[in-house]
Amino acid sequence: MKSCPICRRLFADDAGFCPVDGVALMAAADVAPELDPDDPRVGQHLADRYQVRRIVADGGMGRVYEALDLQAGRRVALKVLHNDVARDKVALERFKREYEISQLLPHEHIAEVYDFLKLADGTYALAMDFLEGEELRALLKRDKTVRPARLVRMLSQIAIGLDDAHRRQLIHRDIKPDNVYLCGTHEGDVVKLLDFGSVKDKSEGAKKLTVMGTTIGSPFYMSPEQAQGLDTLDARADVWALAAISYESLTRKVPFSGNNGPSILLAILTQDPVPASQVAREQDVPYPVPPTVDAVLTEAFAKDPSKRVATVGLLADRLGHAYGLQGSHRDWAYAPEQPLQESIDLALPELMRAKTVRGVEEADPFATVEADPFATTAMGGGVGGPVGHDKEGMSTGELQAVLAPKGPPVLLILGLVVGLAILFAAGVLAVFVLL
The missing domain is CATH 1.10.510.10 (Transferase(Phosphotransferase) domain 1)
Structure with a gap:
């Protein structure tokens, strides 16, 4: 691997110049990471394998670093959970699931997750494909x-x-x-x-979790059956x-x-x-x-x-x-x-x-008629609630009113509610959902 002596970005061995700074690249081993006084991870070797080079992005769940995988000789994105998030059992399980699914589903159009790590400070990280774009x-x-x-x-x-x-x-x-x-x-x-x-793993014997306070999906892109929490x-x-x-x-x-x-x-x-x-x-x-x-x-x-x-x-x-x-x-x-x-x-x-x-x-003049591989004879399941963009809590009656059929034909909700709890602190709706 090569590195830019100015921005510390990593590049493949066949690269010659940094497209950001325009300077000639050097061997990555000869370019030490620039230490960050506010983040002691920069410059460290995590799990005796990943040399953290620089901070790439911050989010509500964690921080993303560019790192050098010393064993594989490749650049990776190292996504490290914030300490408070790492203590959340549900958040941690979903984080780990990214790695587990990646191992089941290697594919050129799905970002690859190479490793799931527990770090010395008690938090957790994923080593992932570093993407440019x-x-x-x-x-x-x-x-x-x-x-x-x-x-x-x-x-x-x-x-x-x-x-x-x-x-x-x-x-x-x-x-x-x-x-x-x-x-x-x-x-x-x-x-x-x-x-x-x-x-959601629908294969036989797949692991499921019962989660409080979490619904899956983003409201703008949810299907009706997902909005209703149908199994x-x-x-x-x-x-x-x-x-x-x-x-x-x-x-x-x-x-x-x-x-x-x-x-x-x-x-x-x-x-x-x-x-x-x-x-x-x-x-x-x-x-x-x-x-x-x-x-x-x-x-x-x-x-x-x-x-x-x-x-x-x-x-x-x-x-x-x-x-x-x-x-x-x-x-x-x-x-x-x-x-x-x-x-x-x-x-x-x-x-x-x-x-x-x-x-x-x-x-569509090119359309072909296909049998529906997902055809079912009945709909059933529980009730889910909104996440992400919602700003106000709802009473149980209001939630039922939203999910009940009205106007144009809508899927009937035949299943029972798995669980429902309304949290008005911070105005967020929380429900029990079977993942």
Whole structure:
């Protein structure tokens, strides 16, 4: 490994100059980390293996460092839990689950976790693949929208990784722009899906936890069955979340909004989103959205999972076809982005003249009919509550009112409530949820 003598970043052996500082690189062994008086970990060797080089990022759960794996001779991201978080049994279990799932699911489009460590100071760390690029959330904050070819490539790569996870009965449950990482290359992004700590393992004999005060997922991207805490939740919850990301990437707006968690969940359960093509016109986005895309997203946002697009791969296929592309997501995932965009630009004028139709079979000339691998005869389970964006607590009656069917047909809640506790301190809703 090589290192920049100024910023201390690590680089591969074949690199010559630091792209940040423009200086010639040196052997990493000859560049000592710059010590940080506020963080004694910088410069230390953790677990007698990882030399901490510099601080990369801070978050509510922990701190991320760039480190040199002295045994493997590679650069890693070392994510260390804050001490108070490490004392939380539930947070620690989810943290460890990231490592466990990574060992079960090695994949080019899923960020790899190499190691789970208990440090000498009593806290815990993960050694992970060090990624160069940015989260989709950062891209959306800066550029507001994603051009269609980039979105199709992104969704196609995610589909390749997620469909593999789904075949193993692993449901991500927390897909959002923050957990989609884009590593830029000359031909387009290499996409990595992050944070499998919230995974629901539906395989036989899989470990489950009963957790107080934790709900899984981010309200803006939750499917109705996830919002209700239904135990029948399956891969189609991830399909919904990716449809929500696609909608936001094309229109600048999330499909379901509200002032807090409960109001967002109420919208998800009782409303249909405004067609993406209409929102795109109102927002004057640089890339118009054709009505053919509306038909795809309408099916992906079906309240009843049995009527939803069955797999992430099929969602990616239909979105690409809605933009006039031929082939499948496995073709587009690794095709250079610019030729894909040129194909879309050629097809777009005719697509924009199309009328919005109901049913993807009419909108998608390439659509194939597939049996629904997740078909069920009954819905059941417990009740979950909002997390993340909610600002106000709710009474038991208010919670039941939000989750009860009303307006348009909504999934019936047949299961009993697993447990419910309302905490008004700090205005946060807490519930018991079976993970």
